[in-house]
Amino acid sequence: MNAEEIDAQALQQALAPLPLGPIRFHRQVGSTNDLAMAWVAAGAPDLSVVVAEEQTAGRGRAGRRWYTPPGAALALSVILRPPRGGPPGLAPRVTALGALAVSEAVRDGWGLDARLKWPNDVLVHGRKIAGVLAEATWQGDRLQAVILGIGVNVTPRAVPPPEAVQFPVASLEEVVDDRVDRLALLQAVLRGVLDWRPRLHEPAFIARWQERLAYLGERVEVTPPEGPAHIGRLRGLDEHGGLILASENGEIRTFHTGDVRQMRPVDREAK
Numbered sequence: 001m002n003a004e005e006i007d008a009q010a011l012q013q014a015l016a017p018l019p020l021g022p023i024r025f026h027r028q029v030g031s032t033n034d035l036a037m038a039w040v041a042a043g044a045p046d047l048s049v050v051v052a053e054e055q056t057a058g059r060g061r062a063g064r065r066w067y068t069p070p071g072a073a074l075a076l077s078v079i080l081r082p083p084r085g086g087p088p089g090l091a092p093r094v095t096a097l098g099a100l101a102v103s104e105a106v107r108d109g110w111g112l113d114a115r116l117k118w119p120n121d122v123l124v125h126g127r128k129i130a131g132v133l134a135e136a137t138w139q140g141d142r143l144q145a146v147i148l149g150i151g152v153n154v155t156p157r158a159v160p161p162p163e164a165v166q167f168p169v170a171s172l173e174e175v176v177d178d179r180v181d182r183l184a185l186l187q188a189v190l191r192g193v194l195d196w197r198p199r200l201h202e203p204a205f206i207a208r209w210q211e212r213l214a215y216l217g218e219r220v221e222v223t224p225p226e227g228p229a230h231i232g233r234l235r236g237l238d239e240h241g242g243l244i245l246a247s248e249n250g251e252i253r254t255f256h257t258g259d260v261r262q263m264r265p266v267d268r269e270a271k
């Protein structure tokens with residue numbers, strides 16, 4: 001299936017071999033993450049999935065907008081119910097889970113060396129092809145679920161206009177110079193989510209995340225929600241997936257997702 005519409009029946013068929021929960025498909029939604037959240041409140045089981053052909057109010061990190069024009073992208077949300085009393089710090093790992101699943105899907109499907117731009121972007125040749133938004137829902141102080149929202153730019157029409165982006169972007173079809181079967185891609189991404197999910201709290205997961213990290217050893221600038229930016233050489237990840245930076249004067253700092261509005265390379269062209 002390329003620029004044509006996703007067919008609901010073909011979607012169910014493509015995902016039938018995977019041990020997922022129920023799947024809901026919508027032609028047009030505001031945001032699949034919002035629908036997934038409402039579904040959690042209504043009792044959606046673990047691994048329920050929402051897929052949309054078009055989002056009119058897709059959300060990105062830090063309150064940014066996410067474009068999902070019809071027939072051009074993948075937009076999905078997976079509901080992950082935590083084990084009872086779920087471990088803290090789940091959402092950052094779930095973000096990486098989504099990004100890792102996309103990076104491995106495009107590596108296995110098209111031989112691409114996709115890199116993870118911490119904390120939530122997937123880059124190919126330095127351009128963003130996908131983004132992940134993991135959002136937790138709580139009932140009082142009990143974590144109900146983490147919604148894993150994944151957006152992939154599949155055709156060039158999914159790429160927002162230059163004035164709407166702060167980082168170089170591309171679509172998968174542009175980088176592979178061929179048409180891409182969105183259902184095959186969706187299936188591969190969900191397979192990756194299912195494969196890695198049981199190992200989320202193992203050191204091997206952080207190790208794989210770090211292996212795929214963009215800008216390792218390079219200088220990056222990390223901008224917190226408020227206050228000045230920090231520049232340092234990207235050393236890697238700590239055991240929780242925090243980003244370790246070494247500044248010029250040898251000071252080591254670790255950043256967690258909530259402390260960072262933006263991260264960008266310093267010594268490469270920004271756009």
Ligand code: BTN
Pocket residue numbers: 030031032033034055057058059060061062064066074075076077120121130131132133149150151152
């Ligand atoms: C980012 O790069 O800032 C994250 C983008 C996440 C987009 C996906 S598309 C499916 C899901 N629904 C949303 O509204 N957002 C996520």
